[in-house]
Amino acid sequence: MSETPEVRPPVVTPVRVIIGLCLVAPFVAMLWVGSYAKTDPAFIGIPFFYWYQMVWVLISTALTMIAYKLWQHDQRSRKDAQGGAAR
16 A cells, blocks of 8 residues: 655745745835935925835835735635645
8 A cells, every 4th residue: 555645835935935035025125214314306205215116105005915916826826736646
């Protein structure tokens, strides 16, 4: 009675790397204060320092949504792959 070893998909995949980059990018952008610690260029009278951060709120929302959708896709793929291997 030889059992076939369980085949697991790799933990680190290109999709998971992209998910990580989507989640890390806003932190890097906001922690690198020297890149946006200035007043010019102003946008409708709002100094660069403030509108840059507000734009990153929108970008962070989009990147988080992309990461979530990719994660769902990755989990579905893994579930299908495990279900297909068990048959």
